[in-house]
Amino acid sequence: MLQLFEPFSLRGLQLKNRIMMSPMCQYSVWDRDGRPNAWHQTHYISRAVGGVGLVMIEMTDVLPDGRITVGDLGLWDDRQIGAYQVIIDEIHRYGAKAGIQIAHAGRKAESPELNPVGPSAIAFSDRYRVPHALTTMEVEDVVEAFHRAAKRAVEAGVDTLELHGAHGYLIHQFLSPISNHRDDRYGERTRFGVEVIQAVRSAIGPNLPLWMRVSAVEYDPIGYDLAEMVTMAGLFHDAGVDGFDVSSGGNDTKGPTKLFPGYQVAYASEIKRRVGVPVIAVGMLQDYKVAESVLQRGDADIIAVGRGLLKDPYWANSAAQALGGSVQVPEQYYRAFPHEFLPPSIETD
Numbered sequence: 001m002l003q004l005f006e007p008f009s010l011r012g013l014q015l016k017n018r019i020m021m022s023p024m025c026q027y028s029v030w031d032r033d034g035r036p037n038a039w040h041q042t043h044y045i046s047r048a049v050g051g052v053g054l055v056m057i058e059m060t061d062v063l064p065d066g067r068i069t070v071g072d073l074g075l076w077d078d079r080q081i082g083a084y085q086v087i088i089d090e091i092h093r094y095g096a097k098a099g100i101q102i103a104h105a106g107r108k109a110e111s112p113e114l115n116p117v118g119p120s121a122i123a124f125s126d127r128y129r130v131p132h133a134l135t136t137m138e139v140e141d142v143v144e145a146f147h148r149a150a151k152r153a154v155e156a157g158v159d160t161l162e163l164h165g166a167h168g169y170l171i172h173q174f175l176s177p178i179s180n181h182r183d184d185r186y187g188e189r190t191r192f193g194v195e196v197i198q199a200v201r202s203a204i205g206p207n208l209p210l211w212m213r214v215s216a217v218e219y220d221p222i223g224y225d226l227a228e229m230v231t232m233a234g235l236f237h238d239a240g241v242d243g244f245d246v247s248s249g250g251n252d253t254k255g256p257t258k259l260f261p262g263y264q265v266a267y268a269s270e271i272k273r274r275v276g277v278p279v280i281a282v283g284m285l286q287d288y289k290v291a292e293s294v295l296q297r298g299d300a301d302i303i304a305v306g307r308g309l310l311k312d313p314y315w316a317n318s319a320a321q322a323l324g325g326s327v328q329v330p331e332q333y334y335r336a337f338p339h340e341f342l343p344p345s346i347e348t349d
Contacts, residue, residue: 034074051328
């Protein structure tokens with residue numbers, strides 16, 4: 001049987017298939033107030049129409065200065081909630097589930113109007129400004145900001161939530177010896193992440209799954225390796241994370257020596273095996289057969305598709321047809337497909 005189109009369940013989350021729209025920044029908040037607009041409505045709802053099981057809304061920042069750019073989404077104000085509700089309600093209308101990835105960019109804030117912060121006063125690169133090193137009290141305030149943003153996401157109607165702990169953003173910055181040179185209690189590199197997880201778990205309750213995107217390895221030899229990430233993932237699971245969305249790198253200017261379809265899958269597989277939790281695989285998985293094979297081998301539980309869904313909003317439906325499954329679009333479109341591709345017991349004109 002095709003694993004891509006098997007249901008998936010975790011806590012109160014029920015997915016119709018194992019395809020997730022990967023959270024991809026659109027940088028398209030034209031009025032800079034953090035609220036999604038007509039672009040985001042079209043972008044996300046069209047992927048639900050196209051058959052994705054889980055739409056994970058892009059990196060959404062918990063504080064104004066936590067944005068990468070002033071065009072980023074935010075959940076730092078109750079007045080932002082309603083704009084997300086509109087999108088999430090429509091995602092649900094077309095049979096998909098909705099999540100939001102919440103985050104803080106930390107030292108990777110780029111717009112000149114934003115103030116970069118970090119665990120230590122170390123710039124990401126020569127292209128970035130030196131961040132303000134957060135005081136202990138300021139770190140505690142950021143933890144509370146994650147808590148409040150998670151509550152807003154729940155009020156907006158999400159089915160799940162993801163913490164962005166990868167790609168060199170603030171949680172990752174605290175995890176890494178490259179960027180965390182503190183001598184207070186947050187010099188214990190997992191402490192900030194654990195406190196954020198506990199704060200978010202208390203906000204979302206027991207029914208919603210909590211995912212965490214992690215960079216499994218850092219490509220600078222000063223950074224951590226996969227063995228250390230496995231240990232950290234175990235701590236995060238104990239703190240309240242249900243599963244991991246496994247990527248790599250981003251907290252240094254180095255990268256993998258080779259890129260190929262599925263180049264990060266082995267990292268996801270190792271975390272799944274060693275920590276004993278569901279994992280999401282991501283990274284050049286837009287080839288339908290490659291995506292299916294990852295699930296068939298048991299290396300991951302969900303496939304996150306990014307660029308493939310930017311190119312084809314109906315990627316899930318295209319995969320179903322290519323692999324011999326049933327169409328994944330709403331019934332209004334059934335007449336466009338041969339009968340053999342329709343769900344069982346469906347008759348069309």
